[in-house]
Every structure is written in structure tokens, then in C-alpha cells.
Amino acid sequence: MDISIIIVTYNSERFIRACFDSLQAHVKGVTYEIIVIDNCSGDNTCELIRSYYPSVCLIENKENVGFGRANNQAAAVAQGEYLFLLNVDTRLLDDDIANALRYARDHSVAVLGPKTIGLAGTVLKTWDSRNSLVQYIGSILAGAFFVDRFITSDTSPSEPSQPLPVAFLVGSAMVIDRQAYQRLGLFDEQFFFTGEERDLCMRYFNAGLKLIYYPGWSIFHHVGSGDGQSRFHFVNWIKSSRQLARKHGGYWGALLMSAVIIIYTLTYWMAFLFKSVASPNDGKLRxxxxxxxxxxxxxxxxxxxRTVLASAGTDLKASQKV
Known part of the structure; x- marks a missing residue:
């Protein structure tokens, strides 16, 4: 089998039809299976899959075990030569998956990521030529002092037209060679939510494996669609950043990350404080x-x-930039 398409779901019923219909329409020229790990959804996600896509291998967890662990579950039973880790809030836009796999085979690619189109129709920046702890901490500091508003963007101003060797790929759509996965493992399950793909790319890149951004194949990603753009998302981003620092920077790396996180959070709180004072009637800002x-x-x-996450539900998107 050429490829195992792995999708993790959690209360994802509004995305199921668009995502799975796009797979049926655009996965051509390859043999494949679809494996879904559901992290104990409370909506009709599993019912929709069973009703409309009976050929899908659906594994229902009794609790939310996290994104990385759920993907590892699927990888353990996957039969494909490649694993295609795909967010449920995406959909394929063309039939070029076969060309992408052919390129990966011919060039011994360990991890390949497609071009990703966002809600505004722009190409999202889903790759980076750098991926070190120092670079990541620098990006957080840039966000803390809003420098990133002037020097970076969600979109790439110089979108490559040819496959590009990179050091980091966003995990919303990621093709991984089975041999690389068997050699170095998939996701570190200490990352519950966010951060796992950065760690994976660091491990693979530092081991000398090839990561490729492949712009000849496109997907759409409904960025920010998850329920976690709230205190839950922010808290787990902080926990993952600290875990990344401990793992790749030891004691001093973790200490530096903790200090940077406090600076980042403080500056964002001050920014919203000033905004809410200027607009006292804006309940969302408060x-x-x-x-x-x-x-x-x-x-x-x-x-x-537990106290921080109690009744968490507002749209806090401060952590999306880093």
C-alpha cells in the first residue's frame, strides 16, 4: 500500500464531509487507507464517519489522549509506505498526491509538506528554513514585543515554485516515510497539544534526514477552526514550549524559555489592558x-x-503567531 491517511478528530462533525469528500475526489493514482482516531468526541463525528464513510478504519478512544499520542496509535496499525498526517479541518484541492509521493520516493524524502491555502485564498507560510531552539525563542521574543508584525507574515512573499529543502514543516498536512518513522519514531507523547511537529522536525533534520516543502500539491486549511483558540490553547502552547526547551536545551534552555514565556504573556496582557481601557464597552476585550x-x-x-482552564472559552489567539 502506498499511503496511510491518518486523521485525528475531536468534536469535528462540521468538517467531516468536506475533508473526506475531498479525499475521495482527489486521492488518485495511489493505493491508500484512511485511519481515523477519535479522541472521545461528544458530537456526531463518529456517527457521520460510520454512516457516510464505512470503509474508513475508525478507532474511538475513551478519553482525549492528545494529538501526538492519537497519531502514534494510528501509525502503529498503518500499512502504508508513507503516513499522511492530515488535520480534519483541511481538504485536498487537486489530484497531485501521486506526483508528491513519486518525488518523495525518487529523492529519499523523510517528511514532505504541501502548499497550504488559507481562508483568504492566500498561501500560508507552513515551512521554515530554520528550526532550532534559539530561533524559536527568538520568534517568541519578536512576538512579545510585536516585532513580528513588521518582519513576518502568515503568508510567504516569495512562494517557491519548486520543491524546497527546509528544516520545519507545519503538521496540518505532513507526509512521513515509514522508514524514517520506524527509525526515529513519530510524535513525542509528552507534547499533548501543539509543539509535537516542531520536535519531530528537529529530530529528523538533526539526524540528517530530508524535509521538503512541495508547492506542486495544494490543500486548504481552515486555520484557527479548532475549539482550542482559548486559554486551553494558550496554556498548552506554553507547556509544549517548555517541554521543547527542556528536551532540546536542558536546564538552562528550560529556564530561558520560562522567562521568555512570562515576558510574552505579560506584554500581551498589557496590550489587551490598554485596548480595553480605550474601549470600555467592549466585553470581548475585557x-x-x-x-x-x-x-x-x-x-x-x-x-x-485547573483554575486557569475553568470555563475557558474566549477566542484568545495570541499564541498563533509563534
Missing amino acids: AWRSDIFRVLLWSIGLLNE
Whole structure:
């Protein structure tokens, strides 16, 4: 079998039809299977899959085990020469998966990522030529002082037209060679949500394996569609960043990351504080300010995680930039 398409779902019923219909329409010229790991959804996700896509291998977890662990579950039973890890809030836009796999085989590619189109129809920046702990910490500091607003963008101003060797690929659509996975493993399950693909790319790149951005194959990604753009997302981004620093930077790396995280959270809280003072009748701004303040107190050890996440639900997107 050429490829195993792996999708992790969690309360994803609104995306199922678009994603799976695009697979049926555009996965051509290859042999494939679809494996879905559902992380204990409370909606009709599993019912939709069973009703409309009976050939899909559906594994239903009794609890939410996290994104990385769920993908590892699927990889353990996958039969394909390649694993295609795909977010459920995506859809394929063309039939070029066979060409992408052919390129991966011919050039001994360990990890390949397609071009990704966002909601505005722009090409999202889903790759980076650098991927080190120092570079990542620098990007967080740039976000803390809003420097990233002037020097970076979600879109790439110089979109490559040919396959490009890179050091990092976003995990929303990622093709991984089975031999690389068997040699180095897939995701580190200490990352519950976010950060796992950065760690994987670091491990693979540092081992001398080839990561390729492949612009000849396109998908659409409904970026920011998840339920986690809230305190839950922010807290787990912080936890993952700290875990990444411990793993790749030891004690001093973890200490530096903790300090940078506090600076980042403090500056965002101050930004929302000033905005809410300028617009005192804006309830959403006040809610954002309150959410970030809770996260700030947790980041310096003055609140526990359970208290921070209680009734979490506002759209806090501060962590999307880094």
C-alpha cells in the first residue's frame, strides 16, 4: 500500500464531509487507507464517519489522549509506505498526491509538506528554513514585543515554485516515510497539544534526514477552526514550549524559555489592558484581558492549571503567531 491517511478528530462533525469528500475526489493514482482516531468526541463525528464513510478504519478512544499520542496509535496499525498526517479541518484541492509521493520516493524524502491555502485564498507560510531552539525563542521574543508584525507574515512573499529543502514543516498536512518513522519514531507523547511537529522536525533534520516543502500539491486549511483558540490553547502552547526547551536545551534552555514565556504573556496582557481601557464597552476585550491575566498568573506559579482552564472559552489567539 502506498499511503496511510491518518486523521485525528475531536468534536469535528462540521468538517467531516468536506475533508473526506475531498479525499475521495482527489486521492488518485495511489493505493491508500484512511485511519481515523477519535479522541472521545461528544458530537456526531463518529456517527457521520460510520454512516457516510464505512470503509474508513475508525478507532474511538475513551478519553482525549492528545494529538501526538492519537497519531502514534494510528501509525502503529498503518500499512502504508508513507503516513499522511492530515488535520480534519483541511481538504485536498487537486489530484497531485501521486506526483508528491513519486518525488518523495525518487529523492529519499523523510517528511514532505504541501502548499497550504488559507481562508483568504492566500498561501500560508507552513515551512521554515530554520528550526532550532534559539530561533524559536527568538520568534517568541519578536512576538512579545510585536516585532513580528513588521518582519513576518502568515503568508510567504516569495512562494517557491519548486520543491524546497527546509528544516520545519507545519503538521496540518505532513507526509512521513515509514522508514524514517520506524527509525526515529513519530510524535513525542509528552507534547499533548501543539509543539509535537516542531520536535519531530528537529529530530529528523538533526539526524540528517530530508524535509521538503512541495508547492506542486495544494490543500486548504481552515486555520484557527479548532475549539482550542482559548486559554486551553494558550496554556498548552506554553507547556509544549517548555517541554521543547527542556528536551532540546536542558536546564538552562528550560529556564530561558520560562522567562521568555512570562515576558510574552505579560506584554500581551498589557496590550489587551490598554485596548480595553480605550474601549470600555467592549466585553470581548475585557474577557481577553481576564483570560490572559489568568494565564500570566499560572505561568509564574500563582494559579493552578485547573483554575486557569475553568470555563475557558474566549477566542484568545495570541499564541498563533509563534
